[in-house]
Amino acid sequence: MLLINCPFCGERNETEYVYGGPVSADRPDPTAVNDDEWIDYLTMVPNPVGPTHERWWHAKGCGDWFTLWRDTATHDIVKGPKK
């Protein structure tokens, strides 16, 4: 079980949260991008063996949505890459 740090409530058990999918780019304007970029947005997800960026929802807590980086090989919650 993961111990997930909600920005509002602090550390709580994974069972209080709902996984919300990988963080993807914002929805582009379909008329402003080419077909490849549009398909990419719709279907592609990074699938690394290592840190990945994802959304979680503190459904049984404060209801906040937030993002975190989690390592897919170890399940450790890790620091994301520096921007």
Added chain:
Amino acid sequence: MQKYSIFSLARNALSGHKNWTRAWKSPPLRDRYEVIIIGAGGHGLATAYYLAKEHGITDVAVLDRGWLGGGNIARNTVTIRSNYLRDESIPFYVKSVSLFEGLTKELNFNMMHSKRTMIDVVHNYPKMRELRRRQLTMDIYNSTYDNISTEEVRRRVPALTGGGPGSRLPVIGGMVHTDAGVNRHDAVAWGYARAADSHGVEMHEQTPVLSLIRGSDGAISGVQTSRGVVHAKKVVVAVSGHTTTLTETAGLRLPLRTMNLTAFVSEPVKPLVDVIVNCPDLGFYFSQSDKGEMVIGGAPDSGQSFRRDIKQHVFEDTVGAMLELFPSFKKLKLLRQWGGHLDITHDASPIMDETDVPGLFVTAGWWGGYKAIPAGGLTLAHHVATGRPHPLMEKFTVKRFKNLDFIMETGTTTAR
């Protein structure tokens, strides 16, 4: 190939079992083959076998980073069935089920195939409607699916004593899929490997592929392994959860994500349940093995994962749901638990295709892909050998995503 029979068994017993020939040889690794298959799991080995048997292509090497048959084929719950949703899927799985039923003879290897029917236990009307809809489509393709009453479900599965009218989750009925069965996964891997070897296909274990190599024309030209470069003009990626890890080394991105699916098994008990029980609304399914163990499968972890283990709360959720329906299972001791990492596509249907990299074939997205091994191998071998997709798998392309031509499947239990 040495024939296995009652006579060979008797003969070898008399000589103290010292003269059995090896099921497959381990020749030295050459630096060039006509076809390289990466992954000695079910799909890789079946593809190798049908390439040799149906198309006479025997200059083939199957490379695995671990031991043969040690991937997800060794970690799954061996449910073989064809109750899928889409016109594209059902005939493919009907073919696979029928190939499985003939596999013991075909490979001269006892698959311990047990055709034993799957019963879905249903708790809500939307699910019942979805399954009835499947039934209508399945009827077209000669797959079996029938609606039964709650009383009939209980008659066939006497251990199902929970889920009564006063419970939180009353059972409202069931579906019966008589084509479903289970068999022995090791026999599938070893049987295909032994038969492929007898045609001259080479099996190379402990040979991880580190990257794919493309020629100056962009086409595939070989693979970099831990034991050196091996060349081939045709390379098949059949590595289950690690597909994108490999294809990205050739600059190829695919709409796949890898998730961890889990199972666990009880101590052996006397025969109690003679069908496969599937509870889609509660998210678990099980069957009793020939040894008497309850083989139980649950839901995947949330989020992507390459970890191959089981989280305690996922495990507890599955057990909790199971005890609602099968309270007597409270006394069962659970012996082992494990997970496997599988990739699933954007639309939950497989990809079996030659990719944008000429000569590079991929068989991936096998979320419930054990049942698909014989038909997957047969049809992919056809594509690799002839350059044209087999009619049974021609819709499972990579291009469908580019055309937004999705084949939305939904698993009956876990890929919900």
